[in-house]
Structure formats: structure tokens, C-alpha cells
Amino acid sequence: xxxxxxxVLLRWSVLTGGRGSDKGLTAIVGLDPLLHTxxxxxxxxSLISKQGDPDLRAALYMAVLGxxxxxxALHDFYNRLVARGKKxxxxxxxxxxxxxxWAWHVFTTQQPYDAxx
Numbered sequence: 530x531x532x533x534x535x536x537v538l539l540r541w542s543v544l545t546g547g548r549g550s551d552k553g554l555t556a557i558v559g560l561d562p563l564l565h566t567x568x569x570x571x572x573x574x575s576l577i578s579k580q581g582d583p584d585l586r587a588a589l590y591m592a593v594l595g596x597x598x599x600x601x602a603l604h605d606f607y608n609r610l611v612a613r614g615k616k617x618x619x620x621x622x623x624x625x626x627x628x629x630x631w632a633w634h635v636f637t638t639q640q641p642y643d644a645x646x
Contacts, residue, residue, distance in 0.1 A: 537557070537558070537582065537585055538554075538632060538633060538636045539636075541553070541554050541557055541633075542636070542637065547637070549633075551630050551633060554629065554630075554633055555626060555629065555630075556578070556580070556581075557581050558581040558582065558585055558586060558589075558629060559577060559578050559579045559580045559581030559582070559583075559586055560577050560578075560581075560586065560589075560622065560625060560626050560629065561577065561578050561580075562575045562576070562577065562578070563575060563576050563577065563578040577622060586625070589625040589628055589629060590621065590625060592625075592628060593607075593621055593624040593625050593628060594621075596624070596628070597624075601644065602644045603624055603627065603628060606623075606624060606627060607620050607621070607623075607624050610623055610624075
């Protein structure tokens with residue numbers, strides 16, 4: 530992640546007093562689902578809200594594309610989602626979310642990433 534991406538994590542930590550949730554961070558970045566409903570009907574499929582920083586979402590997207598070229602935990606996660614019948618773009622967004630949450634936990638715990646956890 531670049532310095533700007535780490536700054537987003539730092540800003541989220543400061544805004545929440547270090548007690549921010551994964552869901553809140555996901556919403557700040559704009560990876561949270563946006564449902565299209567009217568009454569009891571669902572007229573469209575869910576999309577991501579895109580309310581947050583587009584540069585950070587682009588960085589996460591490119592990081593996921595790079596990660597999928599190697600053999601690692603994120604690539605295995607992506608393959609499991611596609612094998613379950615998820616569309617490839619949906620699986621990419623899920624990987625972006627997972628990478629963001631991993632980065633948040635590494636940032637908050639100050640521990641290096643451990644793929645075995």
C-alpha cells in the first residue's frame with residue numbers, strides 16, 4: 530500500500546479513537562453494498578456504493594489483480610468464490626474487501642501479516 534493508503538487507515542483510526550469496525554472502514558472506502566429496493570421489491574442487483582476514495586479503490590483493485598497472479602491466500606480465496614459460482618468481478622470486489630480488512634488488522638495490531646491465521 531502507498532503512503533496515501535496508509536493515511537486512510539490512520540485517519541480512520543483517529544476518527545474512531547482506534548475502535549473503528551471493519552464494516553465502517555469498508556463503508557468509508559466505498560466497498561459496502563448498495564441495495565436498490567422499492568417497498569418489498571428488489572429491482573436491481575446490488576452494487577458497491579463507491580462513496581469513498583476512488584484512488585484507494587483503484588489501488589486495492591490493482592493490488593488484487595497482482596495478487597491473483599501468484600499462489601497465496603488471496604488467490605485461493607478468489608478461486609473458492611469462483612468455484613462456488615460467484616461472478617469474477619464479484620469475487621474481485623470480495624478480494625478487495627478482504628485485502629482492506631487484512632491491512633486494517635495489520636495496522637491496528639502492529640503485527641506482520643501471517644497467512645496461517
